[in-house]
Amino acid sequence: MNILITGATGFVGKHLVAKLTEHKLTVLSRDINHAAKVLGTHHTFIEDISQLSHLNNFDAVINLAGEPIVAKRWTKNQKIRICHSRWDITQNLSQLIASSQHPPKTFISASAIGYYGRQGQEPVDEHSQFHDEFSHQICQKWEQLALEADSSTTRVCIPRIGIVLGKNGGALSKMLPPFKLGLGGPIGKGKQGMSWIHQDDLVALIIWMLTTPTTRGIYNATAPNPVSNAEFSSALGKALNRPAKIIAPPLALRLAMGEMSELLTEGQYVLPSHALSEGFTFKFTDVNSALAAIV
Template identity: 65%
Template sequence: MKILITGATGFVGKQLVKSLTTHQLIILTRNVSDAKHILGSHHEYWQTLTDKPNLNDIDAVINLAGEPIVSKRWTNKQKKLISESRCDITAALTQLISKSTTPPHTFISASAIGYYGRQDKTPVDESSGFHAEFSHDICQQWEDLALQAQSQQTRVCITRIGIVLGKKGGALAKMLPPFKLGLGGPIGNGEQGMSWIHMDDLLGLINYLLNHNDLQGVFNATAPNPVSNEEFSQTLGKVLNRPAKITTPPLALRLAMGEMSQLLTEGQFVFPTRALAAGYEFIYTDIETALNNIVS
């Protein structure tokens, strides 16, 4: 297939490109030279979509673009950047798909479990409601724009991605240094949910959606067994053979991170009901096996 990918130089995107080597890839990127250095010069590169009249010669689009949500404190300016970096590119892709006479047959667009907002301990799946807050608002706009591309010719799949666990990046890269020093532990009472997914399963699910033409709509990209923050912390300490008993007070996080701290102090127990019903078989279903694979 000829596949257009956005966000290809990110933590997930780099691994996705490696997993799609049998396909002809087009990489949309603002910095072509950097992207070629990271991903290789054998792909086709586009710097903009503004000069493209349609996407007639593209078989599928995978949209991962977006400013990292935890990169900086959530000032009004940063919130606007987080929103625009997702919504502008998604709107442009949807518009080009709608202008195409032979459009891509598949549009897979990322979202996040932040769609659900903060939740209690009640299990959450694709049929659940949401708590209205910034993370939900962003995801809602992002998803709505992508779903506008749905037609008889183009199916749209939305992946609400959880905490991605992989090597050399993502949330785990930020957690490992203190845990390796024996300074890790739960945040607050540790009861908040952590809905995670191993990188291999995220790539596997994206590939599964790409190759199953009967699937469309929203899919939670999370492992079948979410855990509490305390269980995650204790398991990571066990895998590293380090104690994990130092509690981080929520107030300290709020003072350091502002509103963004809610991503750590609040949580959800999200289940991939639709992915399982569609027949996707997860490689990593328990947190200890997943962490052992990554850390070892």
């Protein structure tokens, strides 16, 4: 397949690229030299989407681009960057697909479980209602813009991605330092849900969507067994052979991180009902074994 991919140098993207060796990849990146260094020089690179007037030559598009949501404090300007880094590229890709005489057969465009907003203790799946807050607002428009490309010739798949666990990046890179020192532990009472997915399973899920013609629509990209923050903290401490008893006060996080702290103090128990019902098999379904394999 000839595949156009955005966000290829990110934590998920570079591992996905490594698994797509049998395909021809065109990488859209603002920094071609960096992308070539990270991914290899054998790919085709495009610096700006304005270089494309159609997508007739592509069999599929995978869109993983977006400003990291926890990179900086959520100032007004940072919120705008977070939104438009996702919305603008997705809108441009949908418009290019619509203007193609022979459009790509598949458009996989990332979203996040932030779509659901805070959900308390009740499990949610793809049919559940949402809580209207900033994370939902990002994802709702992000998905809407991607779904504009859906047609009889192009199927759109949207993975709502949970907390991705893997080596050398992602959520664990921020969690590991205090836990390695024995200073980790739950946030507040630790009852908030943590819907995680092993990096290998996320990459496999995206490739499954790419290669399974019957897939279409929204898929929760989370392992079948979400856990509480307290359970996750205990599992990470166990994997590192360190205690994980020090409680992080939600108020301190709020003072340090502002509104962004709600990503840690609130949560969801998200189930991948759609993928499971269509036959996708997760390799890592237990957080203890997943963390042990990584750490």
